[in-house]
Amino acid sequence: MLSRSAQSLYWLGRYLERAGNLCRLLQLQSESLVDRPVREIHFGWNRIYKYVQRDPPGGEIQLFGDEEYVLADSFALADDMTFERTNPSSVYSCFAQGRENARHTRHCISPEVWTCLNASYLRLQQQNMASVWRWEPRAFYQELVTDIETFGGLAECTMYHDDRWSFLQLGRLVERAQGAATLLLSQIDTAIASSQQEFHEEDWTSLLRVFYALEVYNHAYTVAVLPDRVMDLLVSDPLLPESLGRSVGLIGSEIASIGSGPYSRSGRALQRLVGRLSSMINYEWPDEEERVALLRDISGGADELHFLITEAYFDYPIQEPA
Amino acid sequence: MNFDNYILDPSIYDEMFLPGGEPRPHAQILHDTLAELSSNELATIQGRVNRTFSNESISFTVYGDAEAEERIIPVDPIPRIITASDWYTLSRGLEQRVRALNNFLEDIYGPARIISDGVIPPDMILECPQFRPEMRDFRQPYGSWVAVCGTDVIRVDDEFRILEDNLRVPSGVSYMIANRKAAKASLPRLYRSSRVQEVEQYGAALQATLRELSPNGKPDPALALMTPGVYNSAYYEHMFLAREIGAELVEGSDLVVRDRVVYMRTTEGLRQVDVIYRRIDDDFLDPQVFRRDSLLGAAGIIEAARAGNVTLANAPGTGVADDKSVYVYVPDMIRYYLGQEAILKNVETYLCRRPEDLEFTLDNLAELVVKRVGESGGYGMIIGPHATQEERDEYAKAVRANPADFIAQPVQSFSRAPCLIEGNFEPRHVDLRPFILNGLQTRIVPGAFCRVALRRGSLVVNSSQGGGGKDVWVLAED
Incomplete structure (x- = not known):
């Protein structure tokens, strides 16, 4: 298929996946505003800003002040992450x-996929943080999450599963893998950065x-939540829909069905990288002592995927016609 | 809701009513169905249609002062009905016209006999900015310079007249199909009982036409639709048609020309393109031949076409035949090439390049529509009776300075049709843009994009000027 179209489909997948991740984080964050202690709200905001690699408006998020202050602050942060047009990572910008x-x-x-996305975008365009905040912010984010999941479902069942589908899917999976690695590292870094050392x-x-993994965790392990076990589940469980390992496995399948592309050097490098990532997750991870270091390697590899995909299929150097 | 408040003007043809106020026989069922609907039901229909267009983003991009705005094409849910006998006349007339125009293009870029025979004055062609000397001796498969034509037709009194031919990159056919979908959803039972001819096969007809134009009859040609990009006003249509005909939607930057062969850049490497349905103006098509600063085109594409390795549809240079001055000569072309009289008449037109026409135009500016020959989309024109004295004086100055750039026509009281305007039936002026496809054979889908001048009393139907659309029901039998 046309390289430019493939690239747009890839980016479409990436942006919507990113919007979905963000909405889920913001949905949890808005829930925590109802009944959780200030410390936890503070942790949540820091995790979100680390995840999108952006400085919060007004600099560092302070852990002080009364409840009123935390809520007012949260409004500004939610607005920044949801509707701020100048923030390239906001939900609005991603949409x-x-x-x-x-x-x-x-x-x-398919027309169904377009209409779903467009209608959702038009609804988002008509709202602002004040209107969302007045009623139930949780429900607002929940609806967006549902829209994006509907988008994914419609794509799955209304699009022919040829290269078009594969590039859309590839974008979603690369973003999902990168997002999972980044979010895990943000969690760890935020925990390390917070002054209290306790867990x-x-x-x-x-x-x-x-990651929709709480019930699975409770079922597979115990109700006691331990960071190492959480990481095991989120990184390497092959049955958890959005685990890092599962995403990398699916990336491998999509690349296999697309083929190595016209620029074989990058195409082959891409296949090797996917193999290496799978091996790190499936074989090194279980016995690894220095898990954070390995996770950083995996995260770096996931970022590299993007560059190789771009070079292999979209921006390849032009050789003579086949 | 009844039509009691619908104001008929007996001097203007109404598509639904006879001058006495009785519905025309072919519009009787439509009239009765609408009259039986409550105002609530009509509001629901209109609301649903608007929502569908908005959610699907059936749009036209309009350029304002600040930036491009994606505007939803306003759609009126009430169809305009055309009888089978009217359509018979129309389609024969259109076919005749397109045949003559193609002959004219083949001739003008070749032996130019029509000039040497004194039918058209040479300066008419040579001074036309749309005449492309670069295209001399160019060949198109089957002489089909114009593969896709969108002709603007109006009804004056009880007769169709040609307002203009669009032979470059005519748009609107996607709205014809969207409007049909809207009308079917709005009035499903009426549609079923009305025996309306289908228009959804347009994509198949376009695909067949483009395939017929395959260079050297190459079987199973690779089709591409070339668009200036997502910011073009008709991008929605480009996207829509690319999907309908199974073509790649390419921009200039996707194309590479090597050894006079055109390739597109795909995820599997370079792939040859055989037929390009280009929806980009001549000026921007090839920086080696036309505008050198064009970033939208593909260098070398004209040479590839000249070598017979790719077909461009429409061929470059067709604009000379839809120039607003050359228009006056189309009936002569029909006579000259086909030995027939034009089935569809032109609108009376004054060429300001002729001294007597210039004088007449300046003396009667208040009663005339004056247009710049090089403009389209309703830009650069003045409607005398609707303009102020200052505007007319200003315009007269420009006409005097470059008379050859202008033509004038009497203000046409073209027909009106009932539209649903803020919950009431009101008459609005409407035109008709049918599409004619021309490959090995000529194909005309029985339907058209009907453009509506939405403002009360307005005669401007152009989408770029806020015009809307409605569906056209061509009946299978009278």
Whole structure:
């Protein structure tokens, strides 16, 4: 298929996946505002800003002040992460970018997929933080999450599973893998950075909920939430839908069905990298003592995937016609 | 809701009503169905149609002062009905016209006999900015310079007249199909009982036409639709048609020309393209031949076409035949090439390049529509009766300075049709843009994009000027 269309589909997948991850984090965050202690809310915001690698407006998020202050602050942070047009990582920006890429490649996706995305974008466009905050912010994020999941489901069942589908799927999976690695590292870094050294189970519980993994965890292990076990589940469990290992495995399948592309040097490098990532997750991870270091390697590898995909299929040097 | 408050003007043809106020026989069922709907039901229909267009983003990009705005094409749910006998006349007339225009292009870029025979004055062609000397001796398969034509037709009194031919990159056919979908959803039972001819096969007809134009009859040609990009006003249509005909939607930057062969850049490497349905203006098509600063085109594409390795549809240079001055000569072309009289008449037109026409135009500016020959989309024109004295004086100055750039036409009181405007039935002026496809054979889908001048009394139907659309029901039998 046309390289530019493939690239747009890939980015469409990435942006919507990113918007979905963000909405899930913000949904949990808005829930915590109802009944959780200030410390936990503070942890959640720091985790989100580390995840998107952005400085919060007004600099560092302070852990002081009364409850009123925390809530007021949370409004500003939620606004920044949801509706701020100048924040390239905001939910709005991700939706707008996703839709723009979909517009470029609307003839390659099914009308059902387009209409779902467009209608959701138009609804988002008509709202603002004040209107969301007044009622139930949790429900607002929940609806967006549902929209994005509906988008994924519609794509799955209305699009022909040829290269168009594979590039869309590849974008979603690369973003999912990168996002999972980044989020795990943000969790660890935020825990290290917070002045209290003690371990807070609830911070890890909320992480499990981002991955829809809390019930699985309780079932597979015990109700005692331990960071190492949480990481095992989120990194290497092959049955957890959004585990890092599962995403990397699916990336491998999509690349296999697309083929190595016209620029074989990058195409082969891409296949080797996917193999290496799988091996790190499946074979090194279980016995690894220095898990954080390994996780950083995996995260670096996941970032590298993007560059190799771009070079192998979209921006390859032009050789003579086949 | 009844039509009691619908104001008929007996001097203007109404598509639904006879001058006395009785519904026309072919519009009787439509009239009765609408009259039986409550105002609530009509509001629901309109709301649903608007929501569908908005959610699907059936849009037209309009350029304002600040930036491009994606605007949803306003759609009126009430169809305009055309009888089978009217359509018979129309389609024969359109086919005749497109045939003559193709002959004209083949001739003008070749032996130019029509000039040497004194039918058209040479300066008419040579001074036309759309005449492309670069295209001399160019060949198109089957002489089909114009593969896709969108002709603007109006009804004046009880007769169709040609307002203009669009032979470059005519748009609107996607709205024809979207409007049909809307009308079917709005009035499903009426649609079923009305025996309306289908238009959804347009994509298949376009694909067949483009395949017929495959260079050297190459079987199973690779089709591409070339768009200036997502910021073009008709991008929605480009996307829509690419999907309908199974073509890649390419931009200039996706194309590479090597050894006079056009390739597109795919995820599997370079792949040859055989037929390009280009929706990009001549000027921007090839920086080696036309505008050198074009970033939207592909260098070498004209040379590849000249070598017969790729077909461009429409061929570059077709704009000379839809120039607003050359328009006056189309009936002569029909006579000259086909030996027939034009089935569909032109609108009376004054060429300001002729001294007597210039004088007449300046003396009667208040009663005329004056247009710049090089403009389209409703830009650069003045409607005398609707303009102020200052605007007319200003415009007269420009006409005097470059008379050859202008033509004038009497203000046409073209027909009106009932539209649903803020919950009431009101008459609005409407035109008709049918599409004619021309490959090995000529194909005309029985339907058209009907453009509606939404503002009360307005005669401007252009989408770029806030015009809307409605569906056209061509009946299978009278």
